[in-house]
Amino acid sequence: MLKLGCLIDRLGSYIVSVSCQSSEGLNNVNRVSSQALAYTVRESYLCGPVQRRNPAGICAAGVATYGENAVEYESHAQAAEDKVGVLLLNLGGPDTLHDVQPFLFNLFADPDIIRLPRLFRFLQWPLAKLISVVRAPKSKEGYAAIGGGSPLRKITDEQAQALKTALEAKNLPVNVYVGMRYWYPFTEEAVQQIKRDRITRLVVLPLYPQFSISTTGSSIRVLQNIFREDAYLSRLPVSIIRSWYQREGYINSMADLIQKELGKFQKPEEVMIFFSAHGVPVSYVEKAGDPYRDQMEECIYLIMQRLKDRGINNDHTLAYQSRVGPVKWLKPYTDEVLVELGQKGVKSLLAIPVSFVSEHIETLEEIDMEYKELALESGIENWGRVPALNCTPSFITDLADAVIEALPSALAMSAPKNISQEDDHNPVRYAIKMFFGSILAFVLFFSPRMINAFRNQLF
């Protein structure tokens, strides 16, 4: 039984780690990244100071102008004919409890979330079905506890509207679209609308400050697949903002929120500032080259520096939450650190969700309910939580600036079809795949350990 357990653990790890090493999975993301980079000229976090020095130097249709604190778009004659679109990419979440299992199916069917080696890729959908069915009851409990569905669609729509208004105030009329990866409105629908609206220049803005293969990478891969199949889209000038955690406006907005919440404690200077980021499997970072952990650490450093500039010198910690399944995730784990801090005598703690800019199940349920309870049980007496940025005006203004800065570098995104992704029609290889795949599926499907790993977060 133990051996079977070990075998299953290894298979579980294999699913993620081998596939992370698989050159296709990795190269696909890197190729996406490098193409996106090539097409967008520079990453968004370079858009600040570098472009500021010479915005007109790379400007095809308009210039971003920079005053003391404001960025405004000055349109040229050609830009006046441009119809600018901004596509906000986000994860999406179930609107009702009924949507939870199909939403989870979409999530686990994503090859950037469960990364199977090529040989076993035909198992992606059956596995997604199995895992989503097994996981659904626990997820439903969580969504039920926050009102029966995810608030993500509503908040993202509000952010889209606020961004449109902020851009209009900066002389840039735009259409803003929302494209979700795993639920409505899907990215595909948003792109169809962009086509119908005959947008002539597009800025893609993922609503994740830090880049991860599993989030921004996955959404960009979907976009690339749609764009290269379509004559109009493949010629559309596009600029992709891959990460933006270094932006002054974002860092300032986070520091503002933290400072405000600290002020609510009786002894603010004694509060432990506790950053809790969504985790990813270790293999993403260590084998597939996901920059997520590095970017997260740098982001925390920048926020803490900004707080220090304001005379706030509290202790701080970074931990990772929300792990799922039978593989190793980035450490330290939020739940374990909370217990340790309580045992060490920390009495006041301010939790800060840092990988996502909207309230969602993992802030409203996991942090506000599960982690709060755990912290109080562990000896922490005073608990606070920084709200997500949502539509905070300074944050939305900064997103508008990011769009304006990225716009001049928009270039066509067309790319050759990725032959390695095409179906394998060789009957012998197919038979081999089926044989080994069936054995693997059998072991996975009937393993209580594997099922438990997905049913509960902890195993």
Ligand SMILES: C=CC1=C(C)c2cc3[nH]c(cc4nc(cc5[nH]c(cc1n2)c(C)c5CCC(=O)O)C(CCC(=O)O)=C4C)c(C)c3C=C
């Ligand atoms: C930067 C943010 C996120 C990363 C990185 C990320 C990776 C990741 N997530 C899962 C599995 C699940 N995620 C789920 C919900 C969820 N995930 C994020 C963000 C990141 N995920 C958000 C904002 C949400 C909530 C959406 C909402 O409805 O409010 C879920 C479903 C909820 C649950 O059952 O816990 C799962 C499952 C993996 C496997 C992964 C990296 C590989």
Ligand SMILES: [Fe+2]
């Ligand atoms: Fe997630």
